[in-house]
Amino acid sequence: MEELLEILKDLHDDVDYETCTTLIDDRILDSFDIVTLVAEVDDKLDVQIPPEELIPENFNSASAIWALIERLDND
């Protein structure tokens, strides 16, 4: 989770990722952020997020993104 938070902080360091659950709904993350995030997660955590997992529900909060990463990692 720490590594993910670091990646996210790198995108926007003024967001409170511990509490925010509207990263997509409130347009905090944009398409550029998603592309960067997917590349960084692949790079730093060696987890590849497939296109079918790129849906709003998986990206609205840091914990949702982390749950996705863990699920993909265990597959």
Next chain:
Amino acid sequence: MQQRNVLQYLEATVKEVPDKVAYEDADGRAMTFREVFDASRSIGSCLAREGFGHEPVIIFMEKTPMCVATFFGTVYGGCFYVPIDEEMPAMRIDLIIKTLQPRVMICDEKTVKKAQELDFHGRILVYEEISALGEDTGRLDEIRREQIDTDPIYIVFTSGSTGVPKGVVACHRSVIDYIENLSEVLRFDRDTRFGNQSPFYFDACLKELYPTIKFGASTVIVPRQLFMFPLKLVEFLNEKKINTICWVVSALTMISSLGALKKETPKYLKTIAFGSEVFPIKQFNRWRQAVPGARFVNLYGPTEATGMSCWYEADRDFEEGEAIPIGRPFENTRILLLDDEDKLADEGEICIAGTPVTLGYFNAPDKTAEAFVQNPLNRNYPETIYRTGDIARRNENGELVFVSRKDYQIKHMGHRIELGEIEANVATDDLISLCCAVYVREKDRIQLYYTGERDEKELGESLKEHLPRYMLPGRIVKLDTMPLTPNGKIDRKLLSGMAAGSKGER
């Protein structure tokens, strides 16, 4: 009769396919050509009745079919539309209002509250009311009789290096010329179904909005959020049977780089036009493989020449590192490559001559005089050319290839940005001594360096109120001292190198 008003497109089409849907969005809002026609004539009549004419009208609405009808309504009223957007920061809207001094703004029920909070003291009209009043045929006819084809129809704002956005004014004549030539190159027809990506406050949306009324085609407004979720986006294209897209390159590469084309093929696409940025070859080739039956066309052009000025059909594979040419000018557009001494050259600044050159910047004579200049090759009579600041060369086939910028203008996520505009906004902070914005191409990121008392986080926060999101630096770095060149100027080269080398750590 020769066409001299863009609305003649709509008037011809509404007779042929009145009940066909012209514009629709993902939330089920749709308007037929008849509905667009009726609403826009009602709006035009209302503007005239209220005493407006030959002046800018700010359109502050959600991105809906009704917003398009309001654009046309403004033109029916003999005025010109200036779209703004709720995502624009308030400071930028204020600057636009200051430049235009508009007397009237049109909102919808969703935006009217926000409009009332702006520093605007003119009339606010609401779409839901003024679109249903009915038309005043006599008055509309009178406006039409009096109109000439060099009258403006819209203003769109583009980044200005001094910190103030510049409002590009375009007229009927240049838009008609552009739409005719673009349609021929991209082979639009009545069966064309556009998927619109561009915001309405850019000239890029002309490519969909006007051919739709010219041919009786259809435009589907693609929800902004889908551009984050590539598979859903491709599914949407298929669900709506979209066959033609004219998108910024970053929207296309988002789909291919995230692997969506491997899961789902956009099966109706037959025309894929792209522009505003260099297409990374690896991603381009992925697209060609995924949609082999489609035509791929690279477009190039500045807002100041109405839309696009050059085109190139990319009908072969390209090698990594190769650049897709910007090709040749549209008909009735002339491109001059001028070197430092204003002589014709094989490599030089792209200068544009012809009907598509717009009227200039609104209420900014100095800025206009800098870029819209007398053709230096012609000493005999007035001939305006637009100097783009883009450098291009001619390849062995005589095609134009983009080389670089003359200045500090960049393209980021398809948006044209003057780094100077970012710096000018940072410099308004009294606690900042020196600042410099650089662009890191490899990461497609804007990085800001500064010296002064201001905290990095505070600066980032305050910039959000001044600049549109796409202009915000991805990284803000405070320095103890600003590196200077021997001449005492900020050493941009060194900072660019620093930014390219940094992995993100402070």
